Amino acid sequence: MDGKRKFNGTSNGHAKKPRNPDDDEEMGFEAELAAFENSEDMDQTLLMGDGPENQTTSERWSRPPPPELDPSKHNLEFQQLDVENYLGQPLPGMPGAQIGPVPVVRMFGVTMEGNSVCCHVHGFCPYFYIEAPSQFEEHHCEKLQKALDQKVIADIRNNKDNVQEAVLMVELVEKLNIHGYNGDKKQRYIKISVTLPRFVAAASRLLKKEVIMSEIDFQDCRAFENNIDFDIRFMVDTDVVGCNWIELPMGHWRIRNSHSKPLPESRCQIEVDVAFDRFISHEPEGEWSKVAPFRILSFDIECAGRKGIFPEAKIDPVIQIANMVIRQGEREPFIRNVFTLNECAPIIGSQVLCHDKETQMLDKWSAFVREVDPDILTGYNINNFDFPYLLNRAAHLKVRNFEYLGRIKNIRSVIKEQMLQSKQMGRRENQYVNFEGRVPFDLLFVLLRDYKLRSYTLNAVSYHFLQEQKEDVHHSIITDLQNGDEQTRRRLAMYCLKDAYLPLRLLEKLMAIVNYMEMARVTGVPLESLLTRGQQIKVLSQLLRKAKTKGFIMPSYTSQGSDEQYEGATVIEPKRGYYADPISTLDFASLYPSIMMAHNLCYTTLVLGGTREKLRQQENLQDDQVERTPANNYFVKSEVRRGLLPEILESLLAARKRAKNDLKVETDPFKRKVLDGRQLALKISANSVYGFTGAQVGKLPCLEISGSVTAYGRTMIEMTKNEVESHYTQANGYENNAVVIYGDTDSVMVNFGVKTLERSMELGREAAELVSSKFVHPIKLEFEKVYYPYLLINKKRYAGLYFTRPDTYDKMDCKGIETVRRDNSPLVANLMNSCLQKLLIERDPDGAVAYVKQVIADLLCNRIDISHLVITKELAKTDYAAKQAHVELAAKMKKRDPGTAPKLGDRVPYVICAAAKNTPAYQKAEDPLYVLENSVPIDATYYLEQQLSKPLLRIFEPILGDNAESILLKGEHTRTRTVVTSKVGGLAGFMTKKTSCLGCKSLMPKGYEQACLCPHCEPRMSELYQKEVGAKRELEETFSRLWTECQRCQESLHEEVICSNRDCPIFYMRQKVRMDLDNQEKRVLRFGLAEW
Amino acid sequence: MLEARLSQTLLLKKIVDALKEIIAQGTLDCSENGLELQSMDNSHVSLVALSLASDCFEKFHCDRNVSLGLDLKSLGKVLKCANSDDAVTIKAVDRPEKITLSFESDGKERTADYELKLLNLDQDHMEIPKKDYTCFIQLPSSEFARICRDMSMFDESLTIACSSKGIRFLAKGDLGTANIQLSAGTAMDVSIEVQEPVTQSFAGRYLNTFTKATPLADRVKLYLSDERPLLVEYPIEDYGHIRYYLAPKVNDPDF
Structure with a gap:
């Protein structure tokens, strides 16, 4: 202590630090x-005792003391945050296996009063299904249970847990296979419950490989749901979703304390036991959407x-x-x-x-x-x-x-x-x-x-x-x-x-x-798995929940890593150019989810190849009850059976709609962002349903679904184009013939040939309604925005001023242009941004050209701040097949200083440096700080030719035409260059600097080596001296401004700045100015002390 | 005001060819004594220095020092327009933004003027102080070019070992090894002066670019010393030289 x-x-x-409330400063x-x-x-x-067991040493640190709880009189409610399982001993009076070890689920959570809870849930057993062979009857169940039990126990390698019972129960149940429509008649399945989660895999493997019962062969029986994690299984079956509230009703739970049996195992304040079928799991709605402290x-x-x-x-x-x-x-x-x-x-x-x-x-x-x-x-x-x-x-x-x-x-x-x-x-x-x-x-x-x-x-x-x-x-x-x-x-x-x-x-x-x-809560998975696992588990959890309520079970699928491909989305060939007229954009709202909903695409509605004829005869399935998709697959219509996936999507999209409506009324800019984030998350979840069906290494891929979805998408884009172009014509009384200039996945851009924003919006809205009426509900074409003007560069590359109201623009929208990509330097992004701003918002092409020239001149004269030239790339792995700049640099930096060198997963910042002709680009990368400290020359040509030229030409060619290149990249502004002398490199140690005249840069003639000016410039000494001193003063001021800025950031104005934040542009500027100032000081010193 | 006249463009062509492989641009410093140019290559591993005395020119006039920033690629293009035996005059005003190159055919029947825009290069003037070298070798420039070319097939790096017995060039690579030995003699016209034996390694890539100057001189001079950069000198008749300096390879992974 x-x-x-x-x-x-x-x-x-x-003393409490005095605070002036009027102080506006941050x-x-x-x-x-x-x-x-x-x-x-x-x-x-407060010191209330010590020792590892009794931990309360401070009232402030500890949780509030728990209330006195009596299981027979009180309900216990808590919000669970974590669900996991362990092997424990069975508790008398609880359901499930009575001989240990048994799996016990542990839920951890917090009550509304802030007390921590650990809840042991007993009696839930893992299980799976297999198809029942035709000769398998009810009376075989017991026999199978015994036989399989023996096999599984014999299969355990070293039985250190002393397992005596493996297979608990075998039942004959009637379920429906989720994969493929087969009518509503249920099939017979064998449900096998086992004692421990790991026996699920063991039992299903043994059923496949070995002879269990001599009279019945199970080797060809497909297994169902044997690849579901135990925690997820538990949550699905007990309707527990991530972070929801659990209520233990009085009389159905037991509390653990210092004299109970078993003793508490956890450090939680309240530790309880309950049977898996005796607690209430509240849906996170209404009152139960609250959050515990x-x-x-x-x-x-x-x-x-x-x-x-x-x-x-x-x-x-x-x-x-x-x-x-x-x-x-x-x-x-x-x-x-x-x-x-x-x-x-x-x-x-x-x-x-x-x-x-x-x-x-x-x-x-x-x-x-x-x-x-x-x-x-x-x-x-x-x-x-x-x-x-x-x-x-x-x-x-x-x-x-x-x-x-x-x-x-x-x-x-x-x-x-x-x-x-x-x-x-x-x-x-x-x-x-x-x-x-x-x-x-x-x-x-x-x-x-x-x-x-x-x-x-x-x-x-x-x-x-x-x-x-x-x-x-x-x-x-x-x-x-x-x-x-x-x-x-x-x-x-x-x-x-x-x-x-x-x-x-x-x-x-x-x-x-x-x-x-x-x-x-939406997807039903534990909080932690959202950070540690991918998208699939979210869809899987939702699918299992839906399937359970309707009596469906999921076959287990072993991925074969097939190369089967289906055709992706379509792109209408862009009519490139700069459009000074308003361009209306029509979007399909949540295209893929709405296709799945509209056409009832699901595992459960898929008519598997070859079963169509059988279904027609046995189930009396009429042709008009089946829909053929453009990808040549068949699905039953929703009046025959509503699919599970469409239902999941509906609830996700309804939640998204709520979030979007909240977004509309929210005024606080940050909360808007959050709501936007939430609706985006729901959109991603909805779209990942489509991804789940297409993931070939997934739990249950179904290319019939994903292929049909994209096929519908393609035909819809085509149809929209045709509808718009055939309806909006001069023949039908419109101003001009409408032209679809571009279309991609879920949107089409239409040039109605009108001059005003109002009219283009009116036509856009009208067209959206017209086309929507031709599609099945809930597919909806929406008019969202008008681009005015619009610069269409190529597929997936365009920029425009985004209008949703006729009076002002909302933003500048750029797609696929180097303003956003991270493997470019900020120089490119900033330059492109400024150019587009000048072109689209100010509509000043000359200004944009002048600006580009200025930036290029600055680049060649080494006047660009180095932080603008930094490119970052993630070091994802070290064994790339081809050599890459950031990987080579990371290796180089590791040799210099293993401490600061980037590690796996870091983003490596680098700049490209000048090197001998034909040096591969990957050898030219260098650490920005190293470059700055050693004045390594930057490869301006690389930045000009590799980074700037292509994106610049792309946006300027539609405006300037073919001579864009010579105007932008070869003009007068490229003729002044600065060549820096590196402090590293083979010759650096041997060289000396020759003096040149500070006025005209020419080499000093003999006898003048010590002077500052050549004889020709000497008469202008006073003028030139003032110029140099002025430059020095300017640098000094810049430096002190940067220095104070950094001192302010570190919050102590009387201490030296020790920050080396490589993400801070000021840091680079400070380093650069410091060096420039050193050099400038030397120049001034060459004039010597005043002689006149 | 600068005015310099050469009776044959060929010399200028050879010089530009020798320079443009290694540097893209450079500052030509003109004084009453003649023309000088030095620059490091982009990667700052080698340095090239050109010196041409005023005697080299048929006519030379330079009343104040001027520095001309040249884009060698463009200069090469202009020179391509001239015949090798044309006479050439280089002219520049005192604060030049461009230089004029005038070509005259033999009988003055054809004259052609080209103006070339200059670069405004802000560059430090570097030099390597002349010191005594412990090894001095002269050999035919074509032989040197051949050795460099042959060696570069074996490895990126080339080792030169000098002793009083002779000079050895070594390269060791995946293919195998190459070993060329020259000793002093009149047949090959090789002369070797060694005070202390020296062994150094160099990047073959740079040596190969140096040999672009081979047409300028029949014989090339190599100077070596421990802890000093290699100097490869191609004399330009009696009027000047092109010198290349190359730092030896150290066992630094960076270079």
Whole structure:
């Protein structure tokens, strides 16, 4: 308790920092921290006992005490956040197998009062189905159960769990196969319930491979639903969706306490047992859409690394851990503290807990986590850095009990490697640490999933979303700060606290937790799997739920990795050009989902090849009850059977419509963004249903569905084009013949040949209605916008001014143009943006051309800020087949300094440098900072020819015609160039600089080597001197402005700037100006002291 | 005002050919003593220096120092328009934005004037101080070109070993090894002066571009010293030279 007492001693003198409410200036983080509601009891940390078991040391940290609960008199309601299962012993009086081990489901959650709950759900058994052979009868069930039971037990390799019973029950049931329409008559299936989840796979494998019963052969019987995770199985069968409320009605549950049997296993305040069929799972609607006040712990650690080496847990100590804990729904974190190694000066608004030994600090932190009992753990890149580091470090230092961070007393948190492969995310290697009952919710994962950014460092992210630059202390400086005095450690602590606080602010700003919870509720999967798994599981969970209510079961599918392809979407050949007239755009609303709904495309409605004739005879299926799709597949119409997928889509789209309506009335710009995000998430979920049917390595691919969907889409685009072009003609009394100039997947662009926005909108609306009436409900063609003017460059490449109202434009819309792509430098994006703005909004082509010329001239003269030239690319793997710039550079940087070098998954920033002729581009990449420090010459030609020329010509050719190239890229403005002299390179050490005249740049004649001007320029000495001094003064001023800017950002105006934030443009500018100033100073010095 | 007249364009063509392979642009510094140009190649691994004394020209006049930023590719194009035996006059005003190249055929029957826009290059003037080298080799320039070409088939890097016995060129690659030895003698017209033996490796790519200057001179001079860049000098008659400097390869993975 040393640390705490010290803290008490130093913090007594705190005066509340005076705050001027009229102060309009933005608060710095330090002030912000100080301004948090000053908790009166922060200074009086109550010590209520110690020891690893009894964790309550501080009232502030602990949860409120739980109410007295009597299972016979009270209901217990809680919001569950995590669902998992374990092997346990059966509890007498509970359903299910009575001989252990049995699977028990554990739900963790929080009550509305903020008490944590661990609920053991007993009696739910895993099961699967197989097709029943025709001779299989009811009386065979028992025999099969016994035979299979023996086989499965014999199959267990080493029976360390002492399993005595494997197959619990065999029943004959009647179900429908989800795949293919076969009438409403149910078929017979055998439902096999087993004791442990792993026996599902074992039993179905044995049924396939071995002879179980001599009289009946099961080897050709297809297995159903044997590839469903146990947790998902449980949630589907008990109607539990992610993050919903669970109610345990009185009389049906038992409480665990210190004298109950079994004893509590968890660190939760309330621990209970219930049977799987005795609790109520509330649908998240109405009252039950509320959110419990769960605790979110955000933390960040600092390590004292060695120079140039990335910290390694075995060697480099952890020196600080900053923590912020917030209750969901509140605005400010109610716990703010930092655990430090060695003395640290006090920080207003935060507790400082100093420790003499690292082991002591780690031990206390671990106890802190257990005491605070957070439901959600967050931070930035905690999964891949902070957690593994802490665990490895604690293991190395042999800190006892550190690894017990989860909610189950006897389970350690350990690090596992996890691979995630998904179409959306690509391949990712992650580390995963288990915390039973706590959800690791790494902000980095959220951002990687939901946002496409140039850089994913915390600095870049906080700038992007919060418009705040953040001081970035390079880890090599951290050690120096730690080895300084208590003030330098305080500085480090401020930095560390900020890193812990930012994730919370970002989560709040992005409403990530609320949105993810919504997603979990809509799709029915646990919160955690949204971050750790792909899209398929979401669809699967919804499909299983729908199928269950209608008596369908899903066949298991083993992917064969077939190459069968179906035709994708269609693109109407664009009529390229610059359109000065308004262009109306007609869009299909949610095209693919609405096709599936309109044409009732589903697994359950598919008429499998060859069964059509049979169905006609047996089920009396008439031809008009079947619809043939353009891809030549047959589906029954909805009056025969409504498909499951269309129903799922309907509920998703209804939810989206609600979100969109909210969006319309919402005025707060940020909440608008959030609602927009939610409707987008629902749209993605709806579209992923289509993706699920097309995923060939998926759980149940069905190319008949996905192929039909795209085929319908193609015909619809064609039909729209024909309708519009045949109806809107001069012959029908319209101003002009309408022309469809472009169409892609779900939209067509129409030139009605009218001059005003009002008229084009009117015609657009009319056409949308006209065409919609020709399609099946709910397919709807919508008029959404008019582009005016419109620059159509190519397929999927266009730009235009986007109008939804005739009076003002909404935005400038660019598709496929280099304004957004991340593998281009910001120079290109900014230039394109400005050009398009000048072309489309200002309608000033000459201005745009002049602007381009200026930028090109700046580029050739090395006047472009280097941060604009940085290209970033993700280092996804190291073994690319072809050599790539960013991979080569990463390897090169690793040799220079393994500490700062990019790692797998990082985005590598680089610039292209000049190199000898024919040097492949991948060798020309260089670290921007290295370039700046060594004045390595930039390959301006590369940027001009490879990056700028093509996109520029694309947008200017429709306007300037064929000589665009010579106007833009070869004019007078390209004749002035600056060549910098590199400080590295083979010859750098041998060369000396020859003096040249400061006035006319010519070489100094003999005898004048020491002078500053050549004889011809000497008469202008005074003028030239003033010019140089003026330039120096200007640079000085720029530098001090940048310097103060950085000091302001680090919030201490009297300390040196130590930030090296590579995402901050000011950082690069500061470095560049510093060097320019050095050179300029030398130039001025050449004039010597005044002689006149 | 600069005015320089050469009786034959051929020399200028050869010079430009020798330069344009290694640099795209350069500053031509003109003074009363003649013309000079030096520039590093893009990757800053080698340096090329041209020096032409005023005697080289039929007529030479330069009343103040001027620096001309030349785009060598464009200059090469202009020279293509002239016959090799045309006389050429280079003219530039004091603060030039362009230079004029006038070509005259033998009997002055045909004159052609070309104006070439200049670049405004903001470039440091670099030089490598002349120091004594411990090895000095002279050999036929065509032989040197051949060695460089042959060696580059084996490996990117080429090792030159000098001793009093002779000079050896070595290359080791996936194909196998190449080893060429030259010793002093009159038949091959090779002369070798060695004070201390030297062994250094160089990037063959650069040596190969240096040999573009082969048409300028029959004999090429190589200077080597430990811890100094290699100097390859092609004399231009008695009036000047083109010098190439190349840093030896260190075992630095960067280069």
